[in-house]
Amino acid sequence: MTKKLYLIVAIVLVSSMLMSACGVPAVAPAPAEPVAEQAAPAVAEPAPAEPAAVAEAGKIKIGMISAFTGLFSGFGEMQKQGAVLALEEANYMAGGKQIVLIMEDDQLDNEQAITKSKKLVEQDKIDILTGMVSGDEGLAVADYMKDKNIPVIPMYSASEDITMREFHPMIVRTTWTGAQSMDVFGYWLAKEKGWKKIYQIGEDYSFPWNQSGGFMRGFCRGGGEEVFSVWSPPGSTSDFSSMIASIPLDEGYDAVLYNGGGGDAVNFVKQFVELGYDKKITLIGQSNTFEKPDLDALPVDIIGSYSPHHTADDLNTPEWNAFKEAFNKRWGRNPSAASEFAYSSMRVILRAIDAVNGDVSDKAALVDAMLKVDMTDDPRGPVSLDPTFHSAIENVYIREVAKAEDGTLYNKGIWTVKNVSQFGPYDPETYLKQPIDGNTYPPQKCSDFPPVMLDAENVYEFVEFGK
């Protein structure tokens, strides 16, 4: 009786196979060749036909993975807009070749990020992979891409190990690491403001750990005493009232550092203000806490809150103004750090393709070209790349939340520190000997720090913003 059912299922199966085979025209016309090739026992290297096929098509494919939905969709969206703007300015052309951008959403799920990377690598046969918003996303994708011989350019993903302990030569990060700006921030708060004790509430994953690590190192080096930390998984709750209520007001903490971004930061900061804590204790943030577009959703009571980043909304350089105007014209909103980072990363990619005259078959040469790209005209300030770890050396701005004439909030720069590397003032060798930043390292008390992390020579020179 069930034979008809089987017949139908067989027909469906066959037609779906045909459909899936047709979906990949690159393979369909020559079925004989792959058979011969793969029948040979275990060819270890990736199919050599790939670069040739791409060259024939005359297009260069750039894959972009990002969290366009989920907790950090605001950053994902900003990132997309920045990247698209850079491509449109170049008219989707570089090195005489047409550029194709293929975007995939990973819903801020690392497993999805890997699945989508597989899709981009195996089906779309991309030449360059970029994107990535969260720290873990970048680590997961970098791990998967280790043996794929495709350049990976993380945009907003800032876990330092991508360009440190898990670095591989195909990675070029023209943006930042979590500790980079926070080290400066912590040092500034302890040294210049004279703060001694900080109460930190953080999202429990790699990027905030890295931000916290940088903050604690800077804070303790500058003369601070303690950074007490409380952690909760990202996106696990929208009710922070119990966490806020347990902030001790009488134990001499100078400020509360909220170490989180995106939807969590909006919820936390709103409830912090609703419960009246903004009147009782100072609130400071990590790099993302007061970032756009989430800043628009925050109450005005947080004016004056400090945070560090590599951009500031009132940068008054010709490069930033030109970028801001172009971004505003195209998308009808002001750019954020995420969009600037995406814009600048995409520009590096395009300029590198120009430098190799559109021949992207030699990936090592392409990476070399990226490292040599001149980034002195970057909107956020001059950027140079470290040739060993392929990471950025750039300005850090200390900012405070301010109110613009039209009533909207923005991040006003107050101090600039130039040429900060991902290792801060430390020597790379010493730095890499330390454990990976986590929720138990560095220690909460500055007196428990290894001495070598406390007596590094100060290289930060605080320049008044805009000078």
Next chain:
Amino acid sequence: MSRFRINPVKVTFYVIAAIFLILLPYYVSQYTVTTFIRIIYFGFLSLSMGFLIGQGGMISLTQTAFFGLSGYIIGIFGVERGLMFPWPDLMAIGAVAIMAFLFGMIAMGTHRIVFLMITLAFGQVCWAFAAQNTTILRGWSGIRGIRPFVIYGINFNEYQNFYWASLILFALGIFILWRISKSPFGLALNGIRENPRRMAAIGYPVYWIRVVAFLIAAVYAGLGGILAAYNTGIIMPTTIQLSRTIWVLLTVILGGASFFFGPIVGTFVAVWLDVLISGVTERYNLVLGVVFLIIVLFSPTGIIGIFDQMRNDKKFNSIINFFSPKKEKPNS
């Protein structure tokens, strides 16, 4: 006698399907094969859930936790402790079996909505533990760098080899589960699904039959978890979060929960929908939801249910009869 009767249409179907699946890496792109690997490991998971729903009438929301548990064991012992094949894999299956047995002993005292709630609670506890434990399970970041092994000179990092291994495992798994569901044990389970009290009155150990069924299903979820961990190279809390559980439940119902092959068909459709739609729109879940609604509206018994209805449709039968070879009616 009737047991060994050969049905030519059925045999042809199996042979065609087997040839298609075995030769798959030769005539489709690498990504299509990768997608089939995904269908296989999610197939294990939905088979696990579908077996409990279809054969035992138990809607368990814990299966994803077993899926993740085996992945975590592979991550902890394979990557961080550096044990060689087959130890992490055997430990993973062992751990899943022990967990399922212990939890089954607790949960099987309950029925229906209470059972649903207790399995939901257990799944959520596992998820919360995985998300918050940063010392062993690495919290939100998860464990990275899981790679398949090289066994007897066969490198399972090659996607073709990994696909064939998964396929063999899946075919074996389906066959064994099929035999189980047709065995006296499976029939007893069906009886419990229909009326546990009557089965108890007849003298069946209802409680223990359900515990064993739960254990079998958990092992299937665990097998899927092992393949998933090797294939994605990462294990993290989002693997076992509630939305994943709901997605699996959805694929089971989409395919047809009351049919043995329903979960596999459902997974096949849902995964391919994801692949085809994700490049076009970000609203994958919306499209999947609409497809789900449409299918459930027209056929409450899922996709296989549609074919089942067609089989009883006269006009459709005449078309099918035209193609299928004439055969004497089997004496049933």
